[in-house]
Amino acid sequence: MNRHPLVGWLLLAPSLLLLGGLVLFPIVYNVWLSLHDKHAFMPVQAFVGLRHYVYFAQDAEFWSSVRYGVIYAGLTLVLQLLLGVSAALLLNEGFRGRNLLRGVVLFPYMIPTIVAVILWKWLLNDSYGLVNHLLLAGGLVRTPVAWLGKDHIMESLILTSVWQFFPFVVVTYLARLQTIAPELYEAAKVDGAGAWRRFRHITLPQTRNVLFVIVLLRSIFMFTKFDTVWLMAGEGGVSRYVRTLPVYAYARSFTYLQAGMGAALAVLMFLLLLAATAVYFRALRGDEAVA
Amino acid sequence: MRHVSRRHFLAGAAVATTGTALLGRAPAALGQQVRELQVWHTEVEPQTVKTIQDTSIAEFEKKFPGFKIKQQALGWGDLNTKLLAALAAGSPPDLTHLNPFMTASLYTKNLLRPMDELIRALGEKDIHEATLKLQYFDGKYYGVTHAMGATYFAERRDLREAKGLKPPETYTDMLTLAAALTDEGKRWATQMPGEKLYMGFVHPAEWLAGNGGSWVEPKTWRPQLNGKPMLEALDYAQKLNKFMPQGWSGQKYLDTLAALATGKIAMAHLSGARTIGYIERYAPETMRDPDHFQPMFRPHGPQGRVGISALDGENWAVFTQSKYPNEAFEFLRLFYKKEHYMKYCHSVPIHLTPIFKSMINDAEYLSNPRIKKWRSWHDFMVRGLNEHRFLPIGFSRPEDNLVPFLAELDGSGIVADMVVEVMVGGKDPKAEADRAQKRAEELLTQLGAKRWS
Numbered sequence: 001m002n003r004h005p006l007v008g009w010l011l012l013a014p015s016l017l018l019l020g021g022l023v024l025f026p027i028v029y030n031v032w033l034s035l036h037d038k039h040a041f042m043p044v045q046a047f048v049g050l051r052h053y054v055y056f057a058q059d060a061e062f063w064s065s066v067r068y069g070v071i072y073a074g075l076t077l078v079l080q081l082l083l084g085v086s087a088a089l090l091l092n093e094g095f096r097g098r099n100l101l102r103g104v105v106l107f108p109y110m111i112p113t114i115v116a117v118i119l120w121k122w123l124l125n126d127s128y129g130l131v132n133h134l135l136l137a138g139g140l141v142r143t144p145v146a147w148l149g150k151d152h153i154m155e156s157l158i159l160t161s162v163w164q165f166f167p168f169v170v171v172t173y174l175a176r177l178q179t180i181a182p183e184l185y186e187a188a189k190v191d192g193a194g195a196w197r198r199f200r201h202i203t204l205p206q207t208r209n210v211l212f213v214i215v216l217l218r219s220i221f222m223f224t225k226f227d228t229v230w231l232m233a234g235e236g237g238v239s240r241y242v243r244t245l246p247v248y249a250y251a252r253s254f255t256y257l258q259a260g261m262g263a264a265l266a267v268l269m270f271l272l273l274l275a276a277t278a279v280y281f282r283a284l285r286g287d288e289a290v291a
Numbered sequence: 292m293r294h295v296s297r298r299h300f301l302a303g304a305a306v307a308t309t310g311t312a313l314l315g316r317a318p319a320a321l322g323q324q325v326r327e328l329q330v331w332h333t334e335v336e337p338q339t340v341k342t343i344q345d346t347s348i349a350e351f352e353k354k355f356p357g358f359k360i361k362q363q364a365l366g367w368g369d370l371n372t373k374l375l376a377a378l379a380a381g382s383p384p385d386l387t388h389l390n391p392f393m394t395a396s397l398y399t400k401n402l403l404r405p406m407d408e409l410i411r412a413l414g415e416k417d418i419h420e421a422t423l424k425l426q427y428f429d430g431k432y433y434g435v436t437h438a439m440g441a442t443y444f445a446e447r448r449d450l451r452e453a454k455g456l457k458p459p460e461t462y463t464d465m466l467t468l469a470a471a472l473t474d475e476g477k478r479w480a481t482q483m484p485g486e487k488l489y490m491g492f493v494h495p496a497e498w499l500a501g502n503g504g505s506w507v508e509p510k511t512w513r514p515q516l517n518g519k520p521m522l523e524a525l526d527y528a529q530k531l532n533k534f535m536p537q538g539w540s541g542q543k544y545l546d547t548l549a550a551l552a553t554g555k556i557a558m559a560h561l562s563g564a565r566t567i568g569y570i571e572r573y574a575p576e577t578m579r580d581p582d583h584f585q586p587m588f589r590p591h592g593p594q595g596r597v598g599i600s601a602l603d604g605e606n607w608a609v610f611t612q613s614k615y616p617n618e619a620f621e622f623l624r625l626f627y628k629k630e631h632y633m634k635y636c637h638s639v640p641i642h643l644t645p646i647f648k649s650m651i652n653d654a655e656y657l658s659n660p661r662i663k664k665w666r667s668w669h670d671f672m673v674r675g676l677n678e679h680r681f682l683p684i685g686f687s688r689p690e691d692n693l694v695p696f697l698a699e700l701d702g703s704g705i706v707a708d709m710v711v712e713v714m715v716g717g718k719d720p721k722a723e724a725d726r727a728q729k730r731a732e733e734l735l736t737q738l739g740a741k742r743w744s
Binding site for chain 2: 040126127144145150153235236239240251261
């Protein structure tokens with residue numbers, strides 16, 4: 001290898017070019033764009049330095065979108081974890097039909113987002129939705145609940161997202177559960193440990209690493225989630241009540257037609273996530289199991 | 292297996308590659324390369340798409356054998372997004388529908404080709420005044436409307452008449468009617484569409500137009516979102532909200548038409564002749580007629596004289612970057628050829644009212660069975676045109692065709708946020724209007740459209 005360094009570089013070149021072209025260039029171009037006043041489709045632009053960043057620091061819409069993003073990402077994350085871990089624990093047990101159920105659980109994650117959103121919007125529609133029909137028929141409500149209206153749109157969005165993405169937690173967590181040595185549980189049982197104690201003292205410590213990764217990935221995925229939020233409410237008047245940062249960035253770029261400002265929002269989103277990730281790593285750094 | 296040497300393998304691969312490439316290029320080499328004219332429009336009804344294909348496209352392709360037309364019918368929102376992406380990439384379609392409020396924005400950026408010759412060929416004097424000069428800038432035409440529809444209320448006439456009330460003229464009349472038609476828990480008086488484009492742009496423009504207001508101060512372009520006309524309109528909208536289903540802001544335009552047809556509401560706030568299709572499909576069989584369902588003009592506010600509705604009529608436009616502009620104009624000549632155009636307009640009768648004055652009351656046009664049955668809806672459309680009760684979508688006054696930032700104002704959602712906070716959020720109209728005014732002033736400043744000091 002030392003005799004032919006050029007050959008090495010030539011062999012690496014396709015990968016480097018791909019990485020540079022598909023990963024590095026868009027990032028650098030986006031940062032460069034954020035420093036310009038650039039129309040979305042006209043070839044006109046002017047350098048404005050950090051002006052967009054200064055503007056967003058005082059922009060109520062920006063802070064509102066950060067707040068909605070944190071609420072959405074936070075609540076969906078917690079619910080996905082609760083549901084996903086519970087489902088994984090259940091599917092790790094031996095019972096009849098387990099394999100079929102394992103396949104069924106994956107279903108929401110396998111269907112396209114547009115289908116999932118249309119399905120839930122149809123179910124939750126206050127004029128003809130099944131959910132309201134059942135609530136009314138069961139005498140639980142007297143008038144249909146406006147699930148897609150101002151007061152409930154965030155809950156509906158969270159419900160749809162949790163339903164669609166909890167299988168990721170199930171699959172990842174279940175994979176780790178299956179590698180825990182059964183002897184550990186047998187020994188605990190012999191020592192008289194109940195189900196809760198076995199979970200707390202064996203399962204949880206053993207799955208700590210995978211939980212760390214799940215929390216990290218799902219936080220990032222949910223904070224940057226665009227399609228579900230947009231399809232659920234993006235074109236509607238209620239979008240005001242679920243306008244997360246990715247949606248606001250999209251709007252600045254493609255409906256306000258201010259590509260430079262949209263790029264600045266994307267950079268800010270990246271920086272916010274970077275800071276949150278750093279804090280997360282730092283908070284768990286001392287933990288050997290995680291490290 | 293026979294051994295193949297590297298040399299033979301490479302030679303074989305080279306021959307195969309060259310052959311494939313030559314075969315792929317064969318039509319070009321033989322002078323048979325088919326050029327594709329990209330045509331995008333917003334008439335998504337399958338029968339309309341088929342009519343265009345069978346009439347003007349068929350004749351065009353016969354006349355120009357080297358060309359194929361690829362038509363793409365897209366919902367308005369989809370077309371807008373796709374168009375902006377195509378413009379950003381520098382490859383827009385050869386011919387497209389545009390909304391008049393976008394045309395000015397594109398004209399000022401030198402993206403449109405003039406089409407005076409075509410307009411003269413079609414008959415400048417025969418094109419209805421409601422549409423003729425919507426894309427007229429600096430003495431040239433930059434667009435021609437494909438057909439005219441209008442938005443208005445569609446009402447359950449029988450219910451209103453049973454209450455002994457006349458069609459409302461003013462905001463106060465409308466609120467009285469809405470209160471009378473609301474049957475708590477069973478039927479709501481009306482429902483607005485929840486899409487941002489409608490509740491946050493089309494309707495506010497109508498409110499301004501029907502209450503003596505305008506989006507911007509004509510000379511300085513300073514936004515007028517917290518002026519008296521808008522404040523009064525917001526107050527009216529907030530009161531009207533009490534007679535609408537709670538979840539309207541999460542529902543769509545087509546949901547409101549279905550709700551009207553099935554008796555869940557007494558008036559669809561945004562309706563057009565397309566509503567007839569819903570009535571004929573979903574209303575009880577004994578009620579599928581104009582005795583039960585009628586269009587109704589918008590009421591006006593205290594500062595206005597007459598209620599104004601949006602005229603739904605996109606215009607054809609040819610971009611400066613179009614690959615085949617001459618052929619695009621040739622296609623338009625065929626599109627408006629009477630025999631083709633008549634069939635086009637009949638594909639969704641009344642919703643596609645002809646732009647030619649000579650055709651609107653033409654016996655052949657009126658002989659369509661649906662127009663015959665729903666003649667009062669056609670007459671209503673003609674009356675609205677004659678009485679100047681329609682303005683293009685998003686216009687608060689006729690001169691708004693010269694305002695180059697309406698597309699951005701619509702896209703920003705500033706007005707939609709204001710409306711939804713006042714109507715659904717129950718917030719103070721003045722406070723929300725002031726907030727929207729501040730945001731709009733910031734936006735126009737960022738767009739370089741600030742002319743006020």
